[in-house]
Amino acid sequence: MRANCSSSSACPANSSEEELTVGPETHGSLELVFTVVSAVMMGLLMFSLGCSVDIRKLWLHIRRPWGIAVGLLCQFGLMPLTAYLLAISFSLKPVHAIAVLIMGCCPGGTISNIFTFWVDGDMDLSISMTACSTVAALGMMPLCLYLYTWSWDLAQNLTIPYQNIGITLVCLTIPVTFGIYVNYRWPKQSKIILKVGAVVGGVLLLVVTVAGVVLAKGSWNSDTTLLTISFIFPLIGHVTGFLLALLTHQSWQRCRTISLETGAQNIQMCITMLQLSFTAEHLVQMFNFPLAYGLFQLVDGVLIVAAYQIYKRRLKNRPRKRNPDCAEVCHDKNSRETSAFLEVNEEAAGTPAPSGPADHHRALEPISHIVSCE
Secondary structure (H helix, E strand, O other), X not given: XXXXXXXXXXXXXXXXXXXHHHHHHHHHHHHHHHHHHHHHHHHHXXXXXXXXXXXXXXXXXXXXXXXXXXXXXXXXXXXXXXXXXXXXXXXXXXXXXXXXXXXXXXXXXXXXXXXXXXXXXXXXXXXXXXXXXXXXXXXXXXXXXXXXXXXXXXXXXOOOOHHHHHHHHHHHHHHHHHHHHHHHHOHHHHHHHHHHHHHHHHHHHHHHHHHHHHHOHHHOOOOHHHHHHHHHHHHHHHHHHHHHHHHOOOOHHHHHHHHHHHHOEOHHHHHHHHHHHOOHHHHHHHOHHHHHHHHHHHHHHHHHHHHHHHHHHHHHXXXXXXXXXXXXXXXXXXXXXXXXXXXXXXXHHOOOOOOOHHHHHHHOHHHHHHHHHO
């Protein structure tokens, strides 16, 4: 980052005045381009995902917000508690523990909406949960951080990125609102937009991951403890979110949605809060955790989507099993109908053919019974 580079004497860009004037400006320009491009792509993505939202179902979630309530409980109940327990269990340093806790207190990220679409989840619930958790973060983030850090001796106060929360909410609601309107007015065209958005979402995930790692490569270190936590933290969120949704008798579709929403955190909000609250010296030690968390939550999401798609294909290709009781009844019925059919044929062999369509239909009745049982 430019701020870190200009304040550090060990930074390679500080070796000469020429490098000092060119390097950070170029790096800052890359960051600006990356931010603008990712914001535009995210807006288009949320617009396309909004085309899958039914206004009636969305209003039903708002009127009866049981799924949203379970998601908020997972987001600001389970995740901060999990972050606190992980920090205590691994005996993290205060500067590392606070980074883990801030990540646990962040609202859900828009990456969960992409994964929810790929696992045939409830898109209406996913988008409403993301929006509601972002709004709730205005009050729940300070409350959770205060409750879990009141016994810690922090050298400086934490700054809640209210502006970043507001920007995230605007970038989420406006494109989704346009997408809902398009789905309401032109449902056929919205399906095409939705398919294109799914492809754009995959490209966006790849671009954001690669560009984020390249732009912040100086912040990585070899702390295996933080890497381990960043790997298991989103997994715990997915599992506990699914179990809590299951215990509250949510449908399987909602369970998948709440699970993905719980484990996927808003990485950008965590990074912004760290930048506003800590010095460049501390950021060098803290930046690797949100970056690693973002990478592993992407990997976990891709694995969940792949597992679901494999299960879906096997379920579709699996032959249907017959009921044993029905099989016995059908077998007895087939035997009786077959014998009756043979008797009819024997009688028909010594008599003229059926004189009319009615007689022909009666002669074929046993066959229709056999076919219907099959």
